[in-house]
Amino acid sequence: MPAYHSQFNDGDFQSIGNFFILPIKTKVRGNAPMADPSTEDIIDEALNLFRANCLFRNFEIKGNADRVLIYLILFISECLGKLAKSPSQGDAVKQLSTLAVTNFAIPGDATFPLNAMYSHPPDRGQADQLRIYIQQLRQEMAVRLVDRVYVDGKPSKWWMCFQKRKFMGLSL
Structure with missing residues (x-):
């Protein structure tokens, strides 16, 4: 069964x-x-695709939107790891908001774990634009993930059971 790709x-x-x-x-x-x-x-x-795709160790990239999807799935995994330590929804919002804006690597940086799959931005201006876009993605994902994971003020076991899964064996 193949992995799900971006529309x-x-x-x-x-x-x-x-x-x-x-x-x-x-x-x-x-x-x-x-x-x-x-x-x-x-x-x-x-x-929507996280829980199905995180079970795959291989993922064929069929387009540039799949690269965004891969990054977001890896970020969701990182967020779920943080949520395992915070039982309340208020703490979860604070922790994920902090995680979303903390210093992170972008394609082309030496510490970026997926440099083999991503090409680096051609110049400094575009690198800054990419950093701003990725930070915006991370912040919006943090907000929506808390809304999706927390049901009645407690983390859903149907989300938290995926906290130790590593999509493609990678992590950010």
Whole structure:
């Protein structure tokens, strides 16, 4: 059974390196284009496909949107690891908000774990644009993940059972 791929692979979107700048539904400041509120964006797609895709050790990249999906799935895994230590929803929001804005590596940095799959931005200006976009993705993912994981103020066991799974054997 093959892994699930992004529906945005066929679209015509701006790209930095080989990382699409996809529209998202967000109130977080950043450079991402605004998505239609009635349609699914890449963050919704990553949340919906996370539990199925995190079981795969191999993932064939079929487009630049798959690279965004891979990054978001790995970020969700990192977030679930943080949520295992915070039993209350208020603490979870604080921890994930902090995690989303802490210093992180982007494609092309020496510490970025997926440099083999991603090309680095051609210049410093585009690298800064990519960093702003990824930070916006991380912040919006943190907000939506807490809403999805916490049911009645407690973390859902159907999400938390995936906290130790490593998608493709990788982590951010």
